[in-house]
Amino acid sequence: MATIDFLEKLPEKERDKAKKKGLPEWIKPMLATLTDDPFTDPAWLFERKLDGERSLAFVESARKVRLLSRNRKSLNVSYPEIVDALADQTPADCILDGEIVAFNADKVSDFQRLQPRMQASDAEEARNSRIAVYYYIFDCVYLDGYDLAQCSLRSRKQLLKAAIDWQDPLRWTAHRNAEGFDYYRQACRKGWEGLIAKQADSAYVHSRSRKWLKFKCVKRQEFVIGGFTEPEGERIGFGALLLGFYRNDSLVYAGRVGTGFDDQTLKDLHGRLSRIERKTSPYGQGNPEGQDVHFVTPRLVCEVEFTEWTADDKLRHPRFKGLRRDKRAKDVHREEASATTLAGD
Secondary structure (H helix, E strand, O other): OOOOOOHHHHHHHHHHEEOOOOOOOOOOOOOEEEEEOOOOOOOOOEEOOOOOOOEEEEEEEEEEEEOOOOOOEOOEEEEHHHHHHHHHHHOEEEEEEEEEEEEOOOOOOOOHHHHHHOOOOOHHHOHHHHHHHOEEEEEEEEEOOEOOOOOOHHHHHHHHHHHOOOOOOEEEEEEEEEEEHHHHHHHHHOOOOOOEEOOOOOOOOEEEEEEEEEEEEEEEEEEEEEEEOOOOOOOOOOOOEEEHHHHHHOOEEEEOOOOOOHHHHHHHHHHHHHOEOOOOOOOEOOOOOOEEEEEEEEEOEEEEEEEEEEOOOOEEEOEEEEEEEOOHHHHHOOOEEEEEOOOOO
């Protein structure tokens, strides 16, 4: 790409916030906080919440592109065409933040559809999967030798727009200004996961923040797999997964999920679970009952959609969405919605 003085594109009041610095090996991503109170506010931007895999792109040169998950696992093998596009369409010396997605027949981002890509053992297998993937980039944290974390979100997005030659599979993440509540209702009608609200003048912090908020149309989160049950009838693999989350370093039993699986998932996942089977329960709070229960070492994390929590920490109407590899089991907690406070953190 042609050389551009990106710093000149920043508003004058923002230039002092950009700090000269060498490209870091890693940064922690900024994470949004769940809220049950969608709102409209002219000081906030509202983006579609995509149902995919969060990824940070570290572009050092056309020959060195690292695509990393939020827990620093390399994703290059799973999405080789995105790595190629980053090498061709972005400037060297930048860090980008975004979500990798695949779409279903209704043109809705679908985490389950990403599963064959996420489980691919090499780049050739990923390319041959015939599952088209796209990298929706929503932030630029570092560019052309400057750390932009203290610059406002709006300024960072302006630089992001100018920095990339936008061609598939790289896509700009569009946003709306001040139309949060109406946009949220539209999102839910269209079957989207929800919206992300972001304070327009906020810095990029390397932690969870209330300057970024999640408005969810459906309830879903990660759970630790603590065991499985025997299949019944003609079902293969297993009957249901035993779920849990950590509270004060103790694994809490959250119930079973027995829907959302195809035969291939039942077979493959049963194989993985069998290799980590154990005799004792990993649960410190609550315990599944039944003669058909098998316990496993709590290493695997999955995404589950559900309607409600019960008073005793169980899920109503859960449905399996897929395995996750971007979060450690010990980091899985029950996600609690907080009240919205527009004054900030």
